[in-house]
Every structure is written in structure tokens, then in C-alpha cells.
Amino acid sequence: MYKNLPENIILPDLEKEILDFWKKDNTFEKSISTKDGKRTFTFYEGPPTANGHPGIHHVISRAIKDLICRYKAMSGFQVYRKAGWDTQGLPVEVEVEKLLGIKSKAEIENYGAVEFNQKCKESIFIYLKEWEELTERMGYWVNLDEAYVTFHNDYIESVWWALKNFFDKGFIYKGFKILPFCPVCESPLSSHEVAQGYQDLKDPSVYVKFKITSGEFKGSDFLVWTTTPWTLPSNAALSLNPDFNYVKIKTNKGDELILAKERLEVIQEEYTIETEIKGKDLEYTEYEPLFNFLTYEKKSYFVTLGDFVTIEDGTGIVHIAPGFGEDDYQIGCPFLYLIDVIFSLISFSSFFNLPPSIKG
DSSP: OOOOSSOOOHHHHHHHHHHHHHHHHHHHHHHHHHTTTEEEEEEEEEOOOTTTTOOHHHHHHHHHHHHHHHHHHHHTEEEEEEEEOOOHHHHHHHHHHHTTTSSSSSHHHHHHHHHHHHHHHHTTTHHHHHHHHHHHTTTOEEEEHHHHTTTSHHHHHHHHHHHHHHHHOOOOOOOOOOEEEEETTEEOOOHHHHHHTOOOOEEEEEEEEEOOOOSSTTTTTEEEEEEEGGGGGGOOEEOOOOTTTTEEEETTTTTTEEEEGGGGGGGSSSSEEEEEEEEGGTTBBBOSOOOOSSSSSSSSSSSSTTTTTOOTTTTTTEEEEEHHHHHHHHSSSSHHHHHHHHHHHHHGGGGGGGOOEEEE
16 A cells, blocks of 8 residues: 655655665666666766756756666666766866966966866866765766766777777768867867857948959949958858849949849849849859959859858858858868968958958
8 A cells, every 4th residue: 555645745855755765775776787688778978067067957958868768777678877977178178267267278388288187187076066966866867886987098098999990990081070169279169169158249241242254244243241251351152042033233323233133122222123033044153352362273253052042131142261151161172171261361360451342
């Protein structure tokens, strides 16, 4: 018979009673030991970083993890649940930088790489007790006694072992990928790291005229709008949507411009429409580069097509700089990416000195 529950149930007390029973009964350990000989299911927790306070978001994610393991156990598997601690990466470094008042990579070098590394190791488990209490309090079953730690040599060696196996099987190759970059720590950032310090900022946008040098519209200009004018020195191509309707207009000032028909609202002076054409029919049209202090060795400065081009804003024409965006890079190539870096380093400090063909 089950005992009757009191009329006024205090849920925290009821939960503590269950947790105390699990601990006294070794219920978690029995859930594994009683399944000897059964099919195994091993769960390695995506490790949290213990030098930061645990939060409610950790409870949510761990509840989902625990749900999977409990389901597999109820399905007849012997479920090993190995905990882990993430002790490397920017979250650890950022906390230590705050502690030491460090604001740049140069200051880390002045402080000493070995000394800074040691400080990071010392900070790793500052909140270990809080993490263990949260783990137990939420009823999360995971083996904390044999947790893996990412800075331990045996873990590092296991990663190198796995990488060597991938390499031997031809699964590792050298490639390029567009990633956010932190100028302070001089390191690429993951999407999670970017989210930690994300801010909405207002940046200048400009309309740019690109002089056409080939085809029936030679002498006219593509009108392009960009919110990243600092990338213009790295321009390698323009992109139009193949299915949009584009028009060539002539303004009362004598400018001959090509832009998406649905974006004519950006033209402030009077104009007349002279020609209408599909975006796909403008592919490979060449234009004059904005800057001539460096040139690409491979074909560049021509119109490409891309479904990512929209008409919600701008002119329906996108300037392509392969080193500054995923879509740009997919259209470009690794060679152009390297040239982008060179262009940017040369022009970064003076990108506001734009040529006459650019209007703010």
C-alpha cells in the first residue's frame, strides 16, 4: 500500500525526500549494475564550464539529456552516463581576463602565456560545488566521480588519437570557412561565443555606383547598397537574383542606373525607365573595380547570381567580398579569400576615403 499524501504538499520537501532515498538506496548505480549483459548505451555529456555560475538554462538542457538516458534505460539498455568538464576555450579565458584586468592578447603575452595558462587552470573549478549541488538537486543522473576533464592529458591524447584516425582515413582536409573574429583575443568565435557579447549597433550604409564595362549596358552603372562599406576594398563581384526584374533608368541628372524594379523607391530624383530585364540575363556582365591598387589574378568584377539576394531593402544588387560573409564566400573561392585579407589590411584604416562613385 502507498502511504497517503498530506493535504498540503510542499514540493521541494517531497523532492528532497526522493533524492535522499535515491542516495541511500544507490538507485542510480543499481540502474546500471542490474543491467549487466544487456545492450549498452553510453552517454558523454557535452561538458559545461565550471568557472561560471550554473543557471536555469543548464537545468533545461540537462533535463533533455536525462530524458534520453532514462528512456534508453527503460528500453532495456545498460546506460553509462559519463559527466565532463569543459576547461578550455574563451569562457575560461574571459573570466580570468576579468580577474586580472586584461583587455587584449598583447597584455596576456606581457603577463606571460605560461602564467596565464596556470591562472586559467586555477579558475576552472571555482563553482564546482554549485554545479554538483545543482546536478543532485535537479535529479540529474550522471557519473560525476569519473568525469572527464578536457585539459587532462589522457583526454587530450584521446582527441589526438581520434583526429589521427580521421586523418588516416582521409576525412580531414584543409579548407576555408567564414567565421566571426574577435579583434581582442585574435581568435575565431563560435556562434555561442558571439551570443555571449552580442550587441545591436548602428553602422553607416552607402549607395555605390559600379561602372559597367561590357554588354549592351556598357557605360551605365549598377546601383548597389551596402551596410558594410569597410568591405568595399575587397569587392570581387556583384550578385543579382536571377528571378527578379531589373530596370535601367535615366535620372534628370543624367545618371544611367540599373537596380531591381521593386526597389525604385530608393531613387529620390525624377527618372524614366528605359529598359527592363531579368536578373539572369545580366550574368557575367563586367564592371570597373572601385579600387585599383591591387588586382585579382583570376577572373573577377562581374555579375554573379544568388538566391540569397532579396528586395526587402537596398537595390536588389549585393556587393560580394568573399572574406566577409558565408554567401559571399560560397560565390568566391579560397584564393579570393586570401586576397580579401590583403585588401582589408591595406584599406581598413582609410576606407572612409571613398572614391567619387560612392555616395553616403
